[in-house]
Amino acid sequence: MASVKFTDCSSSTAAAALLLPSSRYRVRHSVLHSLRSMPLQFAPVKPILLRTTATISHASASPSIVTATNPTAWSPHRKISNHLLLSAMAAETSAKIIDGKSIAKQIRDEITVEISRMKDTVDVVPGLAVILVGDRKDSATYVRNKKKACESVGINSYEVHLPEDSTEQEVLNHISGFNDDPSVHGILVQLPLPSHMNEQNILNSVCIEKDVDGFHPLNIGRLAMRGREPLFVSCTPKGCIELLHRYGVDIKGRRAVVIGRSNIVGTPAALLLQREDATVSVVHSRTNNPEEITRQADIIIAAVGQANMVRGSWIKPGAVVIDVGINPVEDAKSAKGYRLVGDVCYEEACKIASAITPVPGGVGPMTIAMLLSNTLSSAKRMHNYK
């Protein structure tokens, strides 16, 4: 396999900016965690033009064919006239931005209304328990953000913060307590756990009815199987699909490529897309020529945790791009010394795709919104409340 070269494709920084060590500036560890060191091949940038008839027939007619406020079904196979195409090219077509921040706010507002209605009707308030072990600053930040988000929609949050040198049994005891506590409808163990603990044992001990992270293999199995329904779907992939739905992107019958096969994003995202009748291919670290396969996709979900890996040349004109990666790259112009970029080279992709999520502000805000949504669903299910 060719080794990976990192390139910052942004014009605002040097052409070969170095990635910061992810241990120092790790962002959204849960996504990056199992995806690090993935030696996906990295093709040199080639200019992509809408130049062949075959390509044109797949291209989208306009940079604004999807809208959040008034979604219309999107079809990558829409026929467009040469006139429109040339106009779009002349105007330096730029993709519709899929605004995850705004959609997440909309979802939180909907959840707030539902929780208020539930409290008034059956006097039940959903509760989310979070277990944090150790003193990782990034983990503490996520937990704080989740707590804030809970408060903002009216979910009760319960937090246990254990020292780094706690035993696995202590964590299991707390989980067991939350499993039995009827005021807790969702349990979340903040990852990563200290290395002396068995993550699998601990995650498996969360009872499946409260597995709001959707990480339990029983939930993944049900997600994979036709005619079965998972109790919960992992928050990040669920957020990706929710974005597609809310932007009226047609999934059925479309070619979808998921880049990355992690347990928490890539695999469940692929299974979700297949449940929605997409024809799904999964590209991963052992894939030969991932660019060629990705370029066939109408919908791309990139979840590898490598800055700017997916270049413009990987994208079929008119494709919809969901970028899950959040990667820090050095940036001397930023006060923090770094800025965040996705797995997709945004500046190139936005000229080729019909719609794309920005980083930050795309998938990121959706993850917590989906956690709140899962917690509400859990409380509703436990109290048989519709």
Place this chain on the structure above:
Amino acid sequence: MASVKFTDCSSSTAAAALLLPSSRYRVRHSVLHSLRSMPLQFAPVKPILLRTTATISHASASPSIVTATNPTAWSPHRKISNHLLLSAMAAETSAKIIDGKSIAKQIRDEITVEISRMKDTVDVVPGLAVILVGDRKDSATYVRNKKKACESVGINSYEVHLPEDSTEQEVLNHISGFNDDPSVHGILVQLPLPSHMNEQNILNSVCIEKDVDGFHPLNIGRLAMRGREPLFVSCTPKGCIELLHRYGVDIKGRRAVVIGRSNIVGTPAALLLQREDATVSVVHSRTNNPEEITRQADIIIAAVGQANMVRGSWIKPGAVVIDVGINPVEDAKSAKGYRLVGDVCYEEACKIASAITPVPGGVGPMTIAMLLSNTLSSAKRMHNYK
């Protein structure tokens, strides 16, 4: 979607032979069950010639590059000379036959030796319990074949045959008994169950340690997840991969297409191929242009239950083809009035593929061999015997 046209591509029958009603002549119902009425598009037959440089570089050098007795790593990307290619074309290249019957026999022999060793060492004999409900002749045949296969390798078999009008609770009671019985290491519920029973409830009641069919969602979930190990893998997809292994077919990094997404074949086959680092695409009833996608594959697993659906034009020269389908088609020349064909048009495919499973005698015999293998593994695990 275009409706499917059935064509018998064999020269020994009329060009447009009708499929027999599958209810009368259903064979291997478990495979066909969830795959019926799948309106996959059916492209007209186009002749495929090894004619372009790009194609040639993917073609196999010889019709015999894989052998069962002396397997060598197979690579669809092997470079071949024009001379060899022209010779192969002149000789009407015909694919290596992947002889499932012979491999299954080899596996049964290995299992027999293991069971004998286990009995001698720890005095344990593996036991398989089969529950049959109703009077379907095909189901009775499968159960009888499984029983015979158990006897042939030294596995104890236990059979419960309940009348069609049994209650779900009666079936559950028998499963519960087998769950508690230490002499039973595998439990198999013959499908389909009568329509008044909830298949999901019944399959879920088989304890996961004895789920030798691998149908439990927890097993499917573990199969889908990196770093997790299923206790059992469904027998038919496991048999497909075992054939690839025993024929020395290199899976890692190869493009694989699975046609069909059933819970018992297509989905677990795709997950298995991905675990082996193939780049997997799943083609199904909602896929547009399945031919185009399938033609990109180095490895094809066809599991749709539609006679001769995969034509020669769907296959990349040099690809390896595993045909799971067993479909009856009318044949006046046969004493039974029908004969069995696969999902792949064998006569066309064998001229394009480098290796192919025949029907019958390909995947079929492997399914029972894998059931025996799963039962042995279960007994070994329960008795901590290596």
